[in-house]
Amino acid sequence: MRKRKMTRHSQIIIGILTVILAIYLSIALFFWKSLTPYHSVRGQAIAVAQEKTDLKEATAFDIATTDTTTYSVVGLDRNKQKIGVLIPKKAGEITVVKLDEGVSPKTLTTKQTQSVVLALYQGKPAWEVNNTNGFKVYDFKTGKELI
DSSP: OOOOOOOHHHHHHHHHHHHHHHHHHHHHHHHHHHHHHHHHHHHHHHHHHHHHSSEEEEEEEEEEESSSEEEEEEEEETTSOEEEEEEESSSOOOEEEEGGGSOOGGGGOOTTEEEEEEEEETTEEEEEEEETTEEEEEETTTOOBOO
16 A cells, blocks of 8 residues: 655645644633633622522622622522622622612613623612713612712
8 A cells, every 4th residue: 555645735734724723722721711710700609699598590690899899690589579689709798689679770871881780889789880981880779870
């Protein structure tokens, strides 16, 4: 049986494809490793919220930073009512709010709004509204601008 040599053209193509694959795998590994802490905190916050409150099903998670960093879990309780669970990053009490008792986040948004996050500001529930030109904090119950 005869051995065939690879042509120079085939060697170049295989080399380029190998480099592209190595770059793709490096980028994928970088993003996977960079998101691991977020997913870890998300899982821990949801577990704590389900263990210490009436939260049955989590529908959203976010991290809000106003005067403190707060983990915010939004979901449904045992009675299928929407609630928000605010867990301070550092030691503190967990705050539970019924979302229908406060201002709707839709009333606080504009065309430039990127996200609305339930947060704690000076120990009280608030809405953190992130816009393209900065962020504002509104009181959860009244909708009054705090920052």
